[in-house]
Amino acid sequence: MSNYKQIGLYWGERSILCVEVLGHDNTRILSIPVEFNPDKIMPPQLPAAANKAGEVLKNFLANNRIQADDFNVALPSKDIIFRTFVIPWMPANEIKGAVDFEAGKYIPFSLEELRYSYHVVQQTEDSVKRLRIIFVAIRNDTLETYKNILGNAALNVKSIEPAQVALIRTLTMNNAIGESEVGAIVEQQDTSGKITIVHNRVPLFVREFQVRLPSGTPMNPAQAEANKQNQFVNEIRISLDYFARQDSALAANKIILISDTLNHSLVDQIRADLNVADVLALSSKQLIGNKDAININYIAAFGAAVFGEVDLDLNINFSDAAKRSRGRKRKKTAISFNVKAVLPALLISIGLVGGILYYTQSKLSQTRAEIAQLKTELGDKFVDMDTETIEMQNAKVIRKQKNYEEVRIESAIAHFMQEIPPLLPDGAWLDEFRVSYKETGFIDKPVISINGYVYDEVKNEQFRLVYRLQKGLQESPVFSEAFENIDLLTTETQQLEGFDVTYFKLRCE
Incomplete structure (x- = not known):
């Protein structure tokens, strides 16, 4: 892990969760009371709300002496567009056009309104090569609002990424998900859940769902908990079935259940009802090494903090820092050499070149002699015919011969x-x-x-x-x-x- 201090922020509706990584198994967590939800603010009021949120964030970090060279941000899945689709195999320079076309069929926005990136995976099914596209996007206006708040807080932002990618990074650091596994990451909260299906540690499918008790039906606490658990398992089943219909070649063979506290009863029900033997239950406390982390969204904040520490096939960065790094010119490298070491090789090369020139000149003289002898044998028969005419007639004869050879009595096609x-x-x-x-x-x-x-x-x-x-x-x-x-x-x-x-x-x- 890097020696410098790393800070990750997860943007929740009622607060920003902050994880400060100080070293191995040494994290500091904080909940910053910044309540900012662009969906619930009228557009004319957004600039003022962003300024206020930025000031609150700046003052909180200063009062708690939280400083770092770089901040990494994980945005909630409600603001992120995830789509997966398959296109025919094509050269790399043609993929973007096909992606733009296909994405337009699945997304209710113009691509000009989005900041987007995509990841390409080659696959072969029934001996047919195809390309799987993982398309990830965010609306430009939403991204700019977040960036304005971070700018008002005077933060140097290194990365802005989807929380699901940061979550996968944390699981990878904890060896909770294998490189080639098809797994379903299920996040459980009190009245909601989220499922992310991944393959090769790349998210292919993301779905959020609500778990609510039926209104007007009196239940004791045990009945209410059992009802919520049944709904939760049923929502997992719906998600897995939907994904299986979309992609029959991949099926989740592992479920990772993440919750604030371990729920062994839910694990047993998932195994029994969904017929999945490999179910791994993890808590946020286990994954980030902090006993006070009782909110599972700290996992994404931790994953954002260690951005760049774990190699993932999919790395999404919507920050301006990513644009600057792509625009940097490669440095020129000065080349030096030892003259004494090169000189003997140079002398040998000169000798070789001289030998080649002598051999070429002798072959040329031999060829000229053969041409003169051939002219003597042919006499005046082709004296008036230039070389170009002879080559044209020769090519004509060859074409006719080829056409005759390709004539088939019965076509095989x-x-x-x-x-x-x-x-x-x-x-x-x-x-x-x-x-x-x-x-x-x-x-x-x-x-x-x-x-x-x-x-x-x-x-x-x-x-x-x-x-x-x-x-x-x-x-x-x-x-x-x-x-x-x-x-x-x-x-x-x-x-x-x-x-x-x-x-x-x-x-x-």
Whole structure:
């Protein structure tokens, strides 16, 4: 762990939770009474409320002598947009365009209104390569409000990240979740819960839910607690079932239950009702090493404090510091060398170059002699024909020969061509259908390249048409039996006779 003091802040509705990491198993926790919820404040009143919150935060830190070079902030999941979707495999330079298009289908905001980042995971299913996208965003106005408060408090902010990422960092430090595990992190509070499904320590799914007692039904404390526990387990089941429908390839095989105090009764019910054997119960006191940490959100504050101490595949930073670090130019490195050490090698190189030049000159003289002898043997037959004309005639003969060789009495690809027209969506047409053959042992296997265009008045729908064609090919019995991979190689927006169209390339092999 770093030698300098690290401070993490979790932004709650009624307070900001502060964790000061002083060293291994040495943390100081504080609850700062800053009540600020942008959702409950009218827009005209936001600047004044942000100024007041910043002053309260600044004074509290000063009065409690909390100082650090850097502060790291974890924002609550209510302000964060998490979406996961799968797109066809494509080159890295084309991914952003596809992500922007797909994200627009799942998010009720324009991308211009968001500060967003995404993480790409390559996966192969049924021999088809795809890209899983984890899309994480926050509204620009919400982020700016938080940054204004932190600025009014005169804090140097190193990182601003989703609380779920900070939580995963804390669990990773405590070896509570493995690198390749598919786990469900369940946070239990008095009247609410939250579930985060992770794979390779990357959040794929986040859902919050409420647990309320039915109104008008009298219950004793034991009955009320049992009712809440049943609701809680049922909400976990709903979340797991929903995620399984979205992604059948991944299923949570471990549940990590986090609560203020260990609830062994709930652990037993989860194991029995959800048929999950691996259920790990942890408290906030255990995870951050402080007996006074009775609020599970301290876990996210701790995870924010140790930002940069744990390597995660997914690192999201919405702070201005992240922009500055990306914009820094790489320093030039001066190169020095020892002249005495280089000189012998240089002399040897000069000798080698001289030998090569002598050999080349002798080969050139030999070639000229062969040309002169050939002219003598041919006589005047081709005297008036220049080299360019001879090369053109030679190429013409080669083309004819190749065309004759490719003539087939019965085409082996006719059934592929017959399959294409029904699969073409309205607005799609082919520009090229090319077949080549790849040598694989005794049998030459066909490789088909399908290039074309799609058009729709709604520009974003053009990408959907391309994906529909690819999916149709993948589900076609004719194509799926003949080819292991049916990949979308590229999509590109082009202008064709004044219309915006999308050009695509598909490859079947």
